[in-house]
Amino acid sequence: MPATDHAPEIDLDALRARYARERDRRLRPDGAVQYRSAAGEFGYYATDPYTPRREREPLTDTVEVLVVGGGFGGLVTGARLRQAGVESIRMTDEAGDFGGTWYWNRYPGIHCDIESYSYMPLLEEVGYVPEWRYAPGEEIRRHAVAIAETFDLYRDALFHTRITSLDWDGRAREWTVGTDRGDRMRARFVITSSGTLTRPKLPGIPGIEDFAGHTFHTSRWDYGYTGGDQDGGLVGLADKRVAVVGTGATGVQVIPHLARDAEHLYVFQRTPSTVDVRDNRPTDPEWAASLKPGWQRERMENFLAVVSGEPVETDLTGDGWTATARLQRKVVSGALDTSVPPQERERLDELADARTMDRIRARVDEVVDDPATAELLKPWYRYMCKRPCFSDHYLQTFNRPDVTLVDTADHGGITRMTRDAVVVGDAEYPVDCVVFATGFDVGVSGVLSGALPVRGRDGRELLASWSRGPVTLHGFYSPGFPNLFHLGALQNANSVNFAHILLEQAEHIAAVVAAARKAGDVVVEPSPEAAEAWGREVRETAHDNCAFQAECTPGYYNREGAGVHGGTSYSPGPVAFHRLLGRWREERLHEVLKPGD
Ligand code: NDP
Numbered sequence: 001m002p003a004t005d006h007a008p009e010i011d012l013d014a015l016r017a018r019y020a021r022e023r024d025r026r027l028r029p030d031g032a033v034q035y036r037s038a039a040g041e042f043g044y045y046a047t048d049p050y051t052p053r054r055e056r057e058p059l060t061d062t063v064e065v066l067v068v069g070g071g072f073g074g075l076v077t078g079a080r081l082r083q084a085g086v087e088s089i090r091m092t093d094e095a096g097d098f099g100g101t102w103y104w105n106r107y108p109g110i111h112c113d114i115e116s117y118s119y120m121p122l123l124e125e126v127g128y129v130p131e132w133r134y135a136p137g138e139e140i141r142r143h144a145v146a147i148a149e150t151f152d153l154y155r156d157a158l159f160h161t162r163i164t165s166l167d168w169d170g171r172a173r174e175w176t177v178g179t180d181r182g183d184r185m186r187a188r189f190v191i192t193s194s195g196t197l198t199r200p201k202l203p204g205i206p207g208i209e210d211f212a213g214h215t216f217h218t219s220r221w222d223y224g225y226t227g228g229d230q231d232g233g234l235v236g237l238a239d240k241r242v243a244v245v246g247t248g249a250t251g252v253q254v255i256p257h258l259a260r261d262a263e264h265l266y267v268f269q270r271t272p273s274t275v276d277v278r279d280n281r282p283t284d285p286e287w288a289a290s291l292k293p294g295w296q297r298e299r300m301e302n303f304l305a306v307v308s309g310e311p312v313e314t315d316l317t318g319d320g321w322t323a324t325a326r327l328q329r330k331v332v333s334g335a336l337d338t339s340v341p342p343q344e345r346e347r348l349d350e351l352a353d354a355r356t357m358d359r360i361r362a363r364v365d366e367v368v369d370d371p372a373t374a375e376l377l378k379p380w381y382r383y384m385c386k387r388p389c390f391s392d393h394y395l396q397t398f399n400r401p402d403v404t405l406v407d408t409a410d411h412g413g414i415t416r417m418t419r420d421a422v423v424v425g426d427a428e429y430p431v432d433c434v435v436f437a438t439g440f441d442v443g444v445s446g447v448l449s450g451a452l453p454v455r456g457r458d459g460r461e462l463l464a465s466w467s468r469g470p471v472t473l474h475g476f477y478s479p480g481f482p483n484l485f486h487l488g489a490l491q492n493a494n495s496v497n498f499a500h501i502l503l504e505q506a507e508h509i510a511a512v513v514a515a516a517r518k519a520g521d522v523v524v525e526p527s528p529e530a531a532e533a534w535g536r537e538v539r540e541t542a543h544d545n546c547a548f549q550a551e552c553t554p555g556y557y558n559r560e561g562a563g564v565h566g567g568t569s570y571s572p573g574p575v576a577f578h579r580l581l582g583r584w585r586e587e588r589l590h591e592v593l594k595p596g597d
């Protein structure tokens with residue numbers, strides 16, 4: 001929203017003080033260790049409820065390319081490699097099928113909050129136009145399966161298989177790949193796309209294990225207990241008092257369904273989300289019929305440009321994300337507005353932020369009948385401190401007589417659980433079932449977390465070689481680790497439409513693999529100098545996000561108040577990065593092709 005001179009005055013000092021009070025009220029001394037992973041004694045919260053696990057013999061065969069992860073990153077990479085003529089591709093995933101996050105998350109009400117026409121990759125290649133502007137999860141999961149079928153990626157796929165080690169065999173010039181199924185496979189190229197929000201986490205509530213009623217996490221929905229499906233109809237809850245813990249992006253989508261079907265719903269809230277207008281609608285068949293070849297690429301690029309602050313003539317999407325582009329650049333890497341001096345830019349950012357948040361708080365008053373409940377639902381922090389949410393049903397839910405909002409902020413969350421109740425302060429809420437919409441451990445899978453140990457040339461460990469920070473060229477590959485590629489935001493690009501970033505990464509990797517195959521007896525490996533130079537460029541162009549994050553209310557974006565989470569992406573933004581990569585492919589790709597040694 002532009003900062004015009006006619007807009008009402010906003011007392012920024014008072015607002016800052018209010019935000020600081022809310023943050024301080026929420027800070028907990030135990031920060032990120034307050035949670036419990038769905039592992040060990042809580043491992044049953046993470047088991048696969050959707051596909052039975054089948055026994056199979058361990059494999060010792062060789063493939064040309066092995067892909068770790070069957071979500072959209074792995075799928076689009078597999079697709080582009082097929083198109084580049086690679087026949088021998090083995091896709092692997094811990095899940096029972098393709099889809100990644102859309103495989104696991106099947107809770108009632110699940111939708112993607114990025115417009116489907118830009119989010120769902122390879123629509124034109126698969127020959128599909130989404131049915132809705134914002135697609136339901138099941139449509140997206142089916143599209144993931146359709147990509148796999150279109151590009152014949154089921155052929156050598158392994159599901160319910162976790163890759164546990166990667167060792168470079170310099171003599172054979174292949175990776176040896178170990179798994180939790182006892183496999184000892186070989187692959188010339190390995191591509192990792194393990195995702196970030198993969199393992200469900202539970203709140204560290206004292207007594208959680210004493211609760212004798214039914215519990216599950218939203219990412220492993222128990223339809224056997226609730227009945228119904230992703231569209232609702234949870235008839236099993238008709239005589240149940242249900243508690244839901246968590247009001248993040250998942251909670252906001254699932255709560256209206258639980259409210260509709262449970263006998264009574266208790267919503268345990270610690271921090272309210274920002275909930276803006278959704279405005280979902282079915283795809284207009286006339287519009288779909290009018291689409292010309294290349295339409296999806298154009299729309300994706302337009303969305304990326306708008307949210308990254310690049311100049312565009314028309315905003316083709318025109319939704320809550322593109323309207324708040326200025327505010328997203330603080331957190332998601334993007335080009336800063338250089339048309340004004342930095343101090344003025346800060347002031348304009350803060351004003352735009354305050355106006356957006358005022359509008360979102362005013363919407364709560366408009367929708368929620370009870371003023372006390374409305375007050376509790378108002379978010380008091382800057383816009384991108386938490387993942388923005390969109391819903392035309394969530395706030396309305398709190399007007400129902402069978403829904404109770406229980407605010408836990410003053411207690412740092414739920415106080416404890418007993419055999420049959422959830423307790424906040426001194427108040428006990430007897431319930432039959434507790435649904436945890438409490439999110440995920442961040443970055444616990446894949447090579448960055450150490451969960452997948454990688455030993456490259458001379459047995460050197462990848463994380464040991466990164467002990468002073470990541471050493472990559474463009475985030476994709478590292479010296480000492482030939483023919484190994486990573487997808488992800490680290491030293492690469494980032495955007496709220498991460499599916500687009502993954503597609504660009506897939507195309508880049510496919511181009512490099514194709515060049516290596518054409519060259520014959522080579523490995524793909526950047527020089528230490530090239531990786532060093534790239535690391536320097538990422539550091540030197542990085543904009544400092546720390547002050548913004550420090551003022552934010554706690555959450556996984558700022559490691560529960562401890563600071564910025566994760567590594568750094570290329571701050572000039574994804575559009576600039578993709579331009580840079582395109583030039584590199586034309587002029588310098590040969591530099592990473594090394595004669596086999
Ligand atoms: P989040 O981590 O965003 O939310 C977890 C929720 O649980 C928060 O409301 C948190 O409160 C609450 N919570 C945690 N511990 C306690 C406690 N002890 N007592 C009370 N409340 C507690 O997880 P989500 O699953 O909602 O979302 C994770 C991510 O998944 C999103 O950020 C987004 O990236 C993605 N997503 C994307 C969607 C899409 O449409 N594209 C849809 C859904 C999810 P507090 O905030 O106070 O910590």
